Amino acid sequence: MAAILDVCKGKKRIGIAGHVRPDGDSIGSALSIYNYLKDNTDSEVHVFLQTIPTIFSFLKNSDKIEEPGSFQEPFDLFIAVDCGDIDRLGPAGKYFKEAKETFCIDHHLSNDAFADISDVEPEKSSACEMVYDRMNPDFITKEIAECLYCGLITDTGVFQYSSTSSHTMHVAGVLMDKGIDYPYIVDHVFYEKTFDQNRILGYALCKAELHLDGKVIYCHITRHEMKEYNVEPKHLEGIVASLRSTRGVEVAIFAYDTIDNQMKVSLRATNDINVAEIAQRYRGGGHAKAAGLLYGHNEAKFKEEILGDIKEALS
Ligand SMILES: [Mn+2]
The missing domain is CATH 3.90.1640.10 (inorganic pyrophosphatase (n-terminal core))
Incomplete structure (x- = not known):
């Protein structure tokens, strides 16, 4: 040191x-x-x-x-x-x-x-x-x-x-x-959150889906939805933490679309799954329990791939 x-x-x-x-x-x-x-x-x-x-x-x-x-x-x-x-x-x-x-x-x-x-x-x-x-x-x-x-x-x-x-x-x-x-x-x-931040949080929680027997929670917010709720990327900070606190969830995935049409993805883990390792497969990084990555614009493909990675990590 x-x-x-x-x-x-x-x-x-x-x-x-x-x-x-x-x-x-x-x-x-x-x-x-x-x-x-x-x-x-x-x-x-x-x-x-x-x-x-x-x-x-x-x-x-x-x-x-x-x-x-x-x-x-x-x-x-x-x-x-x-x-x-x-x-x-x-x-x-x-x-x-x-x-x-x-x-x-x-x-x-x-x-x-x-x-x-x-x-x-x-x-x-x-x-x-x-x-x-x-x-x-x-x-x-x-x-x-x-x-x-x-x-x-x-x-x-x-x-x-x-x-x-x-x-x-x-x-x-x-x-x-x-x-x-x-x-x-x-x-x-x-x-402290602004009114618009609380509204997009509420919307994201409503839109979220459970996968892999409730062990994974997933939510993706589009540019259009961000515009509708009058928010920018920085206003989406706390959403992944709220998703993660869902009972039974081991991994939370939150994604939003960037201006250049990519998906900015945040991953959070509760137990032993190392999400930094998963993020690194997509050239992302971070910590064992909190990591992030950028993906192209194909949401369906991303969802299939990341759920596959998590399924493997869970087994
Ligand atoms: Mn830090």
């Missing part, structure tokens, strides 16, 4: 980026490191993420997040967080490739150790839990604690998934002691 300040020592220009379509863990880990380096080093620090959901704009320095632009010089150090491969960094990947040294802090099972220093712990609940372990707890301010707490709760479903360990709870406890408003963060970041 490499302490963040040790790796950053003497580096003049440092860049940080998380995965595309940033979630709470990617935003929390990138911003917490940004704030930590701002507080404790003289380095010039840049943080790159695609547009973040407005629910995270209360986090300190979220307004300093940059879109990748043009820099003359390569970064002395580039840090990738919550990201299993270079492609998932999106446009910021070019900085990573050009950087003099690279550092990756990640918890994806599918991480292919693409950095000079690849610090990967797939058993950890979140990148934020790992970032905490690589910080000096005395230097964690309330504002840094808020960033880290966002990642902990979003990646663990507020401490319910099996990736939650006693260590996760210890970290959460230390962050709470920093004075953060944790009931507000949990409600604002995790539970």
